[in-house]
Amino acid sequence: MRRVDVAIVGAGPSGSASALFLSGHGLQILLVDRAVFPRDKVCGEAISPGALSFLDEFGLLAEIERQGAFPYRGVLLATADGLVAEACYPDHRYGLAFPREGLDYLLLKSAASRVEVLQGTAVEGVSPQDGGYRLALKGKGVTDAVWARVVISAEGRFARVLTEPSRDPGPPARFAVVSVLEGVAGLGKLLEFHLLESAMQVVISAQSPDRAAIAVVLDGPQASRRAPEAIKDFLSVLKRDPLLADRIRGARLLKPPRGMGLEGYRPAAIAGDGWLAVGDAVGNMDPITGEGMFRAFRTAQLAAETLLLAFERGDLGAARLSPYVRAVNREFLPTYRFIDMVVALSRRPKLTRFALRAIATDPVLAERMAAYQGALAPASGLFSPRTLGRLALAGAHASVTAGTGLGPHT
Numbered sequence: 299m300r301r302v303d304v305a306i307v308g309a310g311p312s313g314s315a316s317a318l319f320l321s322g323h324g325l326q327i328l329l330v331d332r333a334v335f336p337r338d339k340v341c342g343e344a345i346s347p348g349a350l351s352f353l354d355e356f357g358l359l360a361e362i363e364r365q366g367a368f369p370y371r372g373v374l375l376a377t378a379d380g381l382v383a384e385a386c387y388p389d390h391r392y393g394l395a396f397p398r399e400g401l402d403y404l405l406l407k408s409a410a411s412r413v414e415v416l417q418g419t420a421v422e423g424v425s426p427q428d429g430g431y432r433l434a435l436k437g438k439g440v441t442d443a444v445w446a447r448v449v450i451s452a453e454g455r456f457a458r459v460l461t462e463p464s465r466d467p468g469p470p471a472r473f474a475v476v477s478v479l480e481g482v483a484g485l486g487k488l489l490e491f492h493l494l495e496s497a498m499q500v501v502i503s504a505q506s507p508d509r510a511a512i513a514v515v516l517d518g519p520q521a522s523r524r525a526p527e528a529i530k531d532f533l534s535v536l537k538r539d540p541l542l543a544d545r546i547r548g549a550r551l552l553k554p555p556r557g558m559g560l561e562g563y564r565p566a567a568i569a570g571d572g573w574l575a576v577g578d579a580v581g582n583m584d585p586i587t588g589e590g591m592f593r594a595f596r597t598a599q600l601a602a603e604t605l606l607l608a609f610e611r612g613d614l615g616a617a618r619l620s621p622y623v624r625a626v627n628r629e630f631l632p633t634y635r636f637i638d639m640v641v642a643l644s645r646r647p648k649l650t651r652f653a654l655r656a657i658a659t660d661p662v663l664a665e666r667m668a669a670y671q672g673a674l675a676p677a678s679g680l681f682s683p684r685t686l687g688r689l690a691l692a693g694a695h696a697s698v699t700a701g702t703g704l705g706p707h708t
């Protein structure tokens with residue numbers, strides 16, 4: 299049986315990034331994915347400025363820009379009744395819209411130049427053996443097993459080779475349907491979040507002056523029931539919002555709409571003796587703020603730092619890997635609270651308007667909010683009395699002078 303130091307299950311952004319961070323340190327690394335790349339993934343396809351820093355570190359930013367990635371310099375928040383607030387990233391930072399098929403392929407190719415990669419090969423099971431793990435592989439003519447001292451689970455949502463979901467998530471209360479449209483009017487250099495009252499949010503990520511990835515997020519107990527219609531009749535569902543209807547009148551679908559339930563899944567653990575989970579495998583994160591790829595890269599980086607130290611000390615036990623769990627919790631629990639807050643806001647039209655007015659009238663607050671959304675500042679800052687106080691004051695002031703600085707989206 300082949301022996302490696304680290305086996306990485308899944309070669310999406312988190313798995314390929316883990317391979318890149320761990321390479322060059324004398325470790326034998328095997329990266330395995332059941333898919334053959336290029337492969338697609340349901341995604342809003344917006345790479346936040348925080349996530350872009352990692353692509354720069356991997357030497358891929360220039361290539362993505364060369365391949366036509368489209369920049370956005372902040373976010374636009376809009377309600378169905380025409381309230382609009384814009385928030386730009388600080389220091390002229392920007393995010394990029396770029397198709398996942400191309401991004402994930404570039405990451406995989408970069409990883410493949412430094413570590414061994416097996417595509418079209420599923421990891422069917424992982425079992426403890428001789429102080430490490432035996433991985434049963436199947437695919438593309440391979441029916442084999444590999445032994446690894448450490449396993450990284452980068453399997454994406456509902457990872458299960460090493461850990462079971464902590465509970466049955468039940469039917470999703472939110473459901474996303476995504477497509478790419480050409481002929482969309484009114485696109486600018488902002489990532490658009492439309493918080494509509496019909497239990498629906500729409501995220502528009504412009505990929506060119508007239509092409510955009512559009513994600514419709516259906517909300518509430520009927521979300522799964524409404525999903526088939528949104529998949530079958532994507533354009534009609536979008537056209538129910540009068541402002542969006544105008545903008546997509548002449549648009550056509552470039553990709554068949556694809557849907558995905560957004561169940562609140564958390565694994566029972568994200569690390570243990572000789573294993574760690576990274577990216578979406580650490581738990582479901584609602585895409586409403588578009589921070590998934592940042593978490594994929596950052597958890598990969600934290601995992602690699604912890605593992606390199608553990609290899610150096612010759613101890614790969616759960617206790618030695620526990621700083622990783624603490625670091626992930628410290629960094630991402632506030633992000634989850636931020637996301638919960640945005641979802642809760644989107645369900646309360648009055649509060650949504652209050653927050654939008656605050657952001658539209660207070661440039662400092664707007665920049666701060668953009669920084670949290672773009673993973674440029676830790677989301678914990680949002681919950682500081684200073685920021686919450688500013689939000690309350692600006693919102694209250696703007697509500698008194700309602701209308702100031704706000705207008706229908708054109």
Ligand SMILES: Cc1cc2nc3c(=O)[nH]c(=O)nc-3n(C[C@H](O)[C@H](O)[C@H](O)COP(=O)(O)OP(=O)(O)OC[C@H]3O[C@@H](n4cnc5c(N)ncnc54)[C@H](O)[C@@H]3O)c2cc1C
Pocket residue numbers: 307308309310311312313330331332333339340341342343344345346349419420421422452453454455459474475476513558576577578579585588589590591592594
């Ligand atoms: C609707 C929607 C919109 C989103 N929009 C955005 C956005 O605009 N911006 C953003 O940053 N994030 C967004 N996200 C989140 C983002 O897509 C994820 O956070 C990101 O893909 C996580 O990367 P990952 O590598 O952890 O998992 P994945 O990208 O899911 O990759 C997992 C890989 O593991 C492989 N795999 C799984 N099991 C096995 C196995 N047993 N053996 C071998 N291979 C296996 C799979 O084939 C896959 O290639 C969105 C998510 C959704 C659902």
